[in-house]
Amino acid sequence: MGNPCNDMADPRPHILVVGGTEYCLGSFDGKRVEYDFSKVLAYLDAKGRSLFGESFKIREGDKGTFLKLCSYMVKDIESCRKMEMDIGKGILLTGPVGCGKTSMMRLVRHLVPHKRNYEIIPSRNITFAFNHIGYKIIEDYGNGRFYCFDDLGVEPMGRYFGDDCNVMGEVLVSRHELFQRTKIPTHITTNLNAEELEERYGKRVRSRMRQMFNLISFDKDTKDKRI
Template sequence: MTHFDYHYLLQQVQEKGSDLYRRDFVIDDIDRPVVMKLLAYFLRDGEVAAKENVDLHKGLLLTGPVGCGKTSIMRILSNFSLPDHRPMLKSSVEISLEFTDMGNDVIMRYSRKAFNPYRRMPYVHCFDDLGLEPLVNYWGNKINLMSQILFTRYNLMHSHGMITHVITRLNAAELETIYGDHVRSRMREMFNLIAFQPDSRDKRK
């Protein structure tokens, strides 16, 4: 038995979407299973999460077609999270641009220095548009910046319980092509895969 009223919570999600985005914001029936899983995750509802095969000790890999509302839903659902579990959302493309200005400090900012300085709690980061970021130049060499950040956060997950979320339009094979099989294998340990249906409506139209 769960202590939460998910019918009421879905109404709250729609109201929050209307406040943040547009007045006619609605959760389509086809998207409800995704929203239910995300709600159970952010509410730390162990009963429903277990039923939905969602591991509360892992992060989220949210995937789906272009325009299905991945980023919007993640922003809305994070409002239902406890402060310690609320993710800070950042575009992978923006992180690559930061690296151009700040260099190696950017990797540290999103990995080994991603801790609350007063409580030593690891920050939860959500990296949007994973796989769309360009390679960056580092001392004359092209490097895959997000691969390094994810690899370091994987190690910190095991040593400090650091949780990472990612949002991407790419599938597992495409991610492996970009980041290699060593990162993909670690992704299986880091993330719950939650996918919008391929025919989920384009919310931008």
């Protein structure tokens, strides 16, 4: 892992602290950070324990997924290109129930505290809010803020004053329009595969998602870490 982190106000952007302990993520020449993935993993392991409890650990089988997410987060253009990822797009993180998608997205954003980061919102919460407030919710989540929509596909159909609405489908259409105008990315976690997403949200949303996201997938045989 290498490459750039420019425009840093922090004199030590390669040093992050967890519980009073400093973790060096690589080398810094005054203009950019050259990240060392093994050091990044050591930091993430410690940060994960502080966020999720002492039982947290980065499993060997997850390191490839972490490498992709970390390369994306630090905008390592060369590594992302090799892994066929576009740093201008968002992340669509897919995998079985309990494989750790949400925890990963909560964790890797701490790698870049100096950058504007995303808020993680459960998709079902957006639908529940729509049921109470109505179509303003779609407008609100289609705005210029940074979001990661968590557990896309498990939310129910929305209903407001008798009108049914595929709320997250409409939110994604709005986010696509925002992406085209501003290049502000959206991130998603989901248990659904590409075919299931198309069945749930339709061809027009699936087509837009191809333009918006880098697909990162856990192996379908990944075990449930909650068990």
